[in-house]
Amino acid sequence: MLVDLHLHTCFSDGTYTPEELASEAQRAGLKAIALTDHDTMEGCPRLATACNTFGIEFIPACEFTAELGDVEIHLIGYFLDSENARLKVELVRFQEVRQQRIREMVDRLNHLGIPLRTDAVFRLANCRAPGRPHVARTLVSEGLCSSLDEAFDRFLKKGKPAWVPKFKMSALAAIELIHEAGGLAVLAHPGLNRTDEVIPQVIEAGLDGLECFHTKHSTSMTEHYLQIAEANRLLVTGGSDCHGMSKGKPLIGTIKVPYQYVESLRDAYHKRAVDRGIMLVQRSPAI
Numbered sequence: 001m002l003v004d005l006h007l008h009t010c011f012s013d014g015t016y017t018p019e020e021l022a023s024e025a026q027r028a029g030l031k032a033i034a035l036t037d038h039d040t041m042e043g044c045p046r047l048a049t050a051c052n053t054f055g056i057e058f059i060p061a062c063e064f065t066a067e068l069g070d071v072e073i074h075l076i077g078y079f080l081d082s083e084n085a086r087l088k089v090e091l092v093r094f095q096e097v098r099q100q101r102i103r104e105m106v107d108r109l110n111h112l113g114i115p116l117r118t119d120a121v122f123r124l125a126n127c128r129a130p131g132r133p134h135v136a137r138t139l140v141s142e143g144l145c146s147s148l149d150e151a152f153d154r155f156l157k158k159g160k161p162a163w164v165p166k167f168k169m170s171a172l173a174a175i176e177l178i179h180e181a182g183g184l185a186v187l188a189h190p191g192l193n194r195t196d197e198v199i200p201q202v203i204e205a206g207l208d209g210l211e212c213f214h215t216k217h218s219t220s221m222t223e224h225y226l227q228i229a230e231a232n233r234l235l236v237t238g239g240s241d242c243h244g245m246s247k248g249k250p251l252i253g254t255i256k257v258p259y260q261y262v263e264s265l266r267d268a269y270h271k272r273a274v275d276r277g278i279m280l281v282q283r284s285p286a287i
């Protein structure tokens with residue numbers, strides 16, 4: 001009874017369609033999955049439908065980039081209401097910022113003598129929330145770099161000549177947005193960005209959970225974050241952060257996350273919804 005709560009599709013920088021991702025989840029024998037595309041929830045309706053046909057539980061979610069001081073953090077909102085008016089406006093804004101950032105990165109590459117065209121990146125990305133992986137894939141497909149690693153190492157990594165910083169909301173604003181849209185805010189892959197120093201402040205800002213299980217977390221890191229979660233009464237989540245095929249095999253399902261964490265997440269979501277004054281169950285009228 002395993003789950004994977006960190007997955008991407010072609011609606012952001014993953015390569016699978018929602019239907020392909022659902023098939024992979026079925027092949028991996030997963031009981032529940034969540035879609036956590038960057039700055040978009042457009043893949044959720046299709047993935048929900050595909051999961052339904054396989055009898056897999058589906059959780060709609062979204063991964064946001066935020067900052068606390070000069071530390072970049074990623075926050076996942078689980079059980080977000082994609083119809084929430086403010087969330088819809090903010091997602092469109094984040095997507096426009098991403099598209100503008102692609103133009104700036106291509107501009108920088110052109111100044112470096114790399115003849116990449118913006119429309120080639122947008123054509124390959126074919127989504128509203130493009131990112132650096134799309135620039136890297138286009139560089140490779142146009143024969144301008146020999147591998148994705150080369151594209152990132154030479155041009156796109158932070159501090160490299162075509163890198164453009166991304167607009168980030170404050171952690172507080174991101175958590176407020178997630179809560180306003182009815183979601184639970186989880187700090188993604190804390191072991192990846194060495195975010196330990198800001199965890200107390202993110203908790204202070206209203207954090208609900210910690211992604212303890214992640215592809216890039218060692219066993220000791222996972223233990224460390226499970227302890228932090230327990231000490232601070234945070235929900236525990238985990239997922240592979242699968243972006244599609246990687247080294248001949250997709251990452252989906254490779255992180256062993258027990259189903260019990262989905263039950264706790266769902267309970268917390270329902271409790272929050274009730275606290276927000278939403279009647280989930282029709283009460284029988286008092287006699």
Ligand code: AMP
Pocket residue numbers: 013038130131132133148149152153157166243
């Ligand atoms: P962006 O959101 O545009 O800044 O791009 C970040 C995404 O790029 C991450 O979610 C990863 O999918 C991917 N990424 C970051 N660093 C690398 C790297 N060194 N090699 C391949 N993909 C990377």
Ligand code: FE
Pocket residue numbers: 008013038243
């Ligand atoms: Fe990504």
Ligand code: FE
Pocket residue numbers: 063074188189
């Ligand atoms: Fe992330």
Ligand code: ZN
Pocket residue numbers: 006008036063241
């Ligand atoms: Zn991710």
